[in-house]
Amino acid sequence: xxxxxxxxxxxxxxxxxxLDPAEYAELQKHVSECPNCFVVCDTTEKTLRVFKGxxxxxxxxxxxxxxxxxxxxxxxxxxxxxxxxSATTA
Amino acid sequence: xxxxxxxxxxxxxxxxxxxxxxxxxxxxxxxxxxKFYTWVVRIAVNEALMKLRKRRxxxxxxxxxxIDTGEDEVVREIAVWDQNPEDTYSREELGTILDEAVQSxxxxxxxxxxxxxxxxxxxxxxxxxxxxSISAVKSRLLRARLQLREKLTRLFKNKGDDAFAYL
Numbered sequence: 225x226x227x228x229x230x231x232x233x234x235x236x237x238x239x240x241x242x243l244d245p246a247e248y249a250e251l252q253k254h255v256s257e258c259p260n261c262f263v264v265c266d267t268t269e270k271t272l273r274v275f276k277g278x279x280x281x282x283x284x285x286x287x288x289x290x291x292x293x294x295x296x297x298x299x300x301x302x303x304x305x306x307x308x309x310s311a312t313t314a
Numbered sequence: 315x316x317x318x319x320x321x322x323x324x325x326x327x328x329x330x331x332x333x334x335x336x337x338x339x340x341x342x343x344x345x346x347x348x349k350f351y352t353w354v355v356r357i358a359v360n361e362a363l364m365k366l367r368k369r370r371x372x373x374x375x376x377x378x379x380x381i382d383t384g385e386d387e388v389v390r391e392i393a394v395w396d397q398n399p400e401d402t403y404s405r406e407e408l409g410t411i412l413d414e415a416v417q418s419x420x421x422x423x424x425x426x427x428x429x430x431x432x433x434x435x436x437x438x439x440x441x442x443x444x445x446x447s448i449s450a451v452k453s454r455l456l457r458a459r460l461q462l463r464e465k466l467t468r469l470f471k472n473k474g475d476d477a478f479a480y481l
Contacts, residue, residue, distance in 0.1 A: 236456050262393045264463070267395050270470070271463045274400045275431055278412060281317075287327050295338060296333050302339070 226254040231261050239269055315355070318416055319362035320445050322369075329365060333358040348439065355433050356443045359425070363444075366421060399470035415465045424459035430455055 231254050237243050238251045255262050283291070316329035336357050344353050396463055400408055429440040432453070441451045 268463045
């Protein structure tokens with residue numbers, strides 16, 4: 225008989241369904257019979273869902289601009305000054 | 315991610331810049347054994363952790379100190395949540411709530427959570443990036459998830475249900 229503590233120690237694997245079928249079934253049985261573990265499992269799953277559903281914050285324009293300046297400066301250092309395009313053509 | 319780990323705007327900007335520059339200058343070192351995204355994330359995490367260590371070196375526990383191994387997970391709040399708790403708040407409010415919840419975690423837990431659950435690195439990639447064992451990552455991840463669940467329960471619990479509503 226699985227205890228709540230043992231269930232908690234396997235919670236991540238249970239949520240990720242990365243257990244073999246027999247272990248998974250044992251944990252599932254515990255969740256179905258233990259109201260507290262059911263709530264902990266359900267709310268942990270929802271916790272992960274709300275975090276995964278969040279949008280990435282865009283990099284603010286001023287930071288993006290400073291970043292691009294720094295990268296361009298580094299590229300110039302590495303590749304040498306870029307020759308200006310020739311005004312005359314053959 | 316840089317902001318979440320360092321918790322500081324200036325440090326996060328430095329991390330961003332260093333990450334791009336290092337990725338650019340070490341592009342030849344990328345061997346294609348992992349996804350390019352994962353490779354860049356690893357550079358960013360290392361930069362962010364260096365910032366954090368530098369800032370905290372004289373006053374708190376280093377990030378790689380041994381910590382609890384999950385033997386004493388504490389679950390205090392057993393309350394049912396709404397079916398879609400994210401709908402209770404606007405996107406902006408929810409963003410602030412989640413940011414604050416993550417920032418309240420100890421750095422050792424926060425970093426593992428960010429890599430595994432936000433950046434979606436595998437357990438193995440998270441362990442390799444942080445130079446931790448797989449069991450240490452699993453243990454910290456469990457504690458991070460349970461602590462976040464605990465913090466969010468205070469906001470997301472179904473107001474109509476008492477604790478132990480299922481009993």
